[in-house]
Amino acid sequence: MAEEYPNLDHWKHVEEFMVYEAALLMAQIDPYDYPDGIEQLKEWDHPRWKTAKGYQRAIATAIARGVLTASHIHVIETNYDGQSYIAKFDESRHTWADIDTSGSTITRQSLFGWIRKQNIILILPPHKRQKDGEFIKAVTLASDGIIEVSVKETPKIAYAPYLDENNNLSPIELRATTAAWEAVTGNGDPLITGKAVKPALRKWLTEHAAEYGGLGKEAIERCATVANWNKNGGAPKTPTRTPPRD
Structure with a gap:
């Protein structure tokens, strides 16, 4: 199994992500280590495969509802000959479950904007924790990585x-x-x-x-x-x- 909390610096200049890549990155997993996505994580029993799957579903449902803007939304359909082909997402016929997470993409800006607006809570890697069980409570654009966090055990207003x-x-x-x-x-x-x-x-x-x-x-x-x-x-x-x- 790849390093549990890998260095993700090589993703810091990437401006567009496949849906599954974004989900894995949010779960602090390097997509390069798991090119087959969530199913590979599950098969290898990665400790955060459910976390990544939850993020992937959250992204897909947000795209389907129009809450998160995607660059490209693809679905995989099957013709009468049983052959699969790529089709465009049609909200009148498709649901979030039809979205192809390997073919659909979102920009870095859209992803960060959605994370901030929806107040998505992300687990903080152990090497960045000050106490056990701490969570990322604020997400901002980072100059040197995918995310930048402010750490608090419970969400609080910055008081005077x-x-x-x-x-x-x-x-x-x-x-x-x-x-x-x-x-x-x-x-x-x-x-x-x-x-x-x-x-x-x-x-x-x-x-x-x-x-x-x-x-x-x-x-x-x-x-x-x-x-x-x-x-x-x-x-x-x-x-x-x-x-x-x-």
Whole structure:
């Protein structure tokens, strides 16, 4: 078997990839070592063959749905004589499963754009890990390779110094207030779904009080008051639907 995490520098100037090549590269596998693609990986029982297969399916489905732009999309069809031939992808007749992963191609720019937009999570090679189980959480164009990563054990926003838990000058109630606001507004304004803002903030702070030094009732109330943007108060109106016109 080829090196488990090979050096992929020889791919850094390639501007167009076959679908299976892109999938293998995303799984940190050198396509040159497995010219027959996923089936060869499976046959040789490569430890990441399922990872590569998952990426390949993700790319193919994205192409079929028009989410990822391909340079060429080919399908393999069979004529009445039982002979195979290459045909163009027709969304009215074909699905992602019909896409020829060896004949269909995507550009580097399209691939990177799709990875960023869809927030694709890639496993980080051991030699680049700082801790076991770390993942690539951000993907950017790299000047010296296929991908460039920023490593975090869990995805987090790049906070200002006063919200950095490792900063001794960071007020714990300020961090709790910010975290509560982010949690409550994660799916948009809760008022739209009929939830009162301050009680929702108070509930989150109560449930996560231990994470912020054991916040007491008064501290929770202070944080909820600061994070509450709905100063009008009162229960929110129940959302209603406008009846359809005849």
